[in-house]
Amino acid sequence: MASEHQYLITVYGTYFIASILFSFLINRLFLKFVRTLGIRNQDDTVIRWGSQSKPAVGGFSFYILFLLSIITYSIFFDSNQVFLNKEFIGLLLASMLGFLLGLADDAYNTKPFLKFLTQVTCAVILMVTGTEISLSYVEPVNYVITIVWVxxxxxxxxxxxxxxxxxxxxxxxxxxxxMVVMIFHQEVGSVYFMVLTGVMAALIGFLYFNWNPSKMYMGDTGSQFLGVFLAATGIKYLWNAEPPSGDLISARNLLLPLIVFIMPIIDTTTVVINRLGRGKSPFIGGKDHTTHALAYLGLTDRQVALVFWGMTLVSLLLVVIIERFLVSWTHLYTTLFSVYLIVMFGVFFYATRTVERNLR
Known part of the structure; x- marks a missing residue:
């Protein structure tokens, strides 16, 4: 057992460091040789905070290291978990479709309906191959929740x-x-752990070029791939995590993904509510996100990034507490974590409304 753990640590540690270096080098090459790919100056519908156009090629390193992770796992571990695993094949296909959607969107400005249809297709692929949210005893309800989630x-x-x-x-x-959930549930040897390691390393290598003042963006190629990849990972290891004892297991498995994905959920919900309240489409870009509100309130771009990163690290700490210490789920825990989510949403929503009133 000790030798097996040592083997896992050696392989994962070596691969993680090598992947960070690979991500750094490939993004540096993209930055040097691909100056215009992903830049959309004409009729640009993606409104960013900064006015300067930059290469949006970061997503390529994410997808390349995702594929390299699969190859590496097949070489050093059990290839059957890759090629004979229906759920993982579904993740591979859905992630590929998400990557291609983002690539097309960066190049051609995909029409919203086609983009939405492709995203639904990603969700359907995951469901057909066995990755779906199991929150209800009524199967069609699970289908709807899964599609909405993805x-x-x-x-x-x-x-x-x-x-x-x-x-x-x-x-x-x-x-x-x-990964914390997987560690507590002793699933470190899974192919999913390897691809999470690779994609995280890709993000760390990319972050060197994406930190303010950034030299490149990830583009829709990166965000669409990450979206479907993280949504699928959330379904498997957060929504459907092996629950503790207690009478409110479904409440726990509902709150866990909301806590982990708290910042993107708060930002999107706030933007949609505010835009609908102004009679505007939530699908048209604007500088009215929670990130922009913090900047209007006086924070620098780096401080805004640190605030968002800090909030997600708090979520990481809460996940550790939930997995390590809350062995039996009770009404008290449901109440406490629900209050936390409501308070966090209220703070950021109030910030956006305050800025909106001041800008009138």
Whole structure:
């Protein structure tokens, strides 16, 4: 057993460090040789905080390291978990479709309906291959929740990518939270742990170029891939996590993903409510996100990124507490974590409304 653990640590540690270096080098090459790919100056519908156009090629390193992680796992571990695993094949296909959707959107400005249809298709692929949210005894309800979740997270991460380092830092914390759950449930040997390691390393290498003042963006190629990848990971290890004892297991498995994905969910919900309240479409870009509100209130771009990263790290800490100490779920825990989510949403929602009133 000790030798097996040592083997896992050696392989994962070596691969993690090598992946960070690979991500850094490939993004540096993209930055040097691909100056215009992903830049959309004409009729640009993606409104970012900064006015300067920069290459949006970071997503390529995410997907490349995702694929390299699969190959590495097949070489050093059990290849059957890759090629004979129906759920993982579904993740591979849905992630590929998300990557291609983002690539098309960066290149051609995909029409909203086609984009939505493709996102739904990603959700359907996951469901058909066995990755679906099991929250209700009524199967059609689970289908609806799964589609809403996948489409919602894909759009949330895409909308959150409006300022330097926001989506990349938030995604790193989400991945760490999923890995914490896997560690507590002794699933470190899974192929999912390897691909999470690879994608997190890709994000860390990319973050060097994406930290304010950024040199490149991840683009829709990156945010759409991350959206479907993290949504699927959230379903498997947060929504459907092996529950503790107690009478409110479903409440726990509902709150866990909301806590982990708290910042993209709060940002998207706030933007949709505010835009609908003004009679505007929530699908048209604008500088009215929670990130922008913090900047209007006086924070620098780096401080905004640190606030968002800090909040997701708090979520990571809460996941550790839930997995390590709350062995039996009770009404008290449901109340406490529900209050936490409501308070956090209220703070950021109030910030956006305060800024909106001041700008009138």
């Amino acid at each position: 489409v919602g997270i894909m759009n949330s991460l895409n909308m959150l990518d409006n300022m330097d380092a926001i989506t990349s830092t938030v995604s790193i914390s989400i991945i760490l939270s999923a």
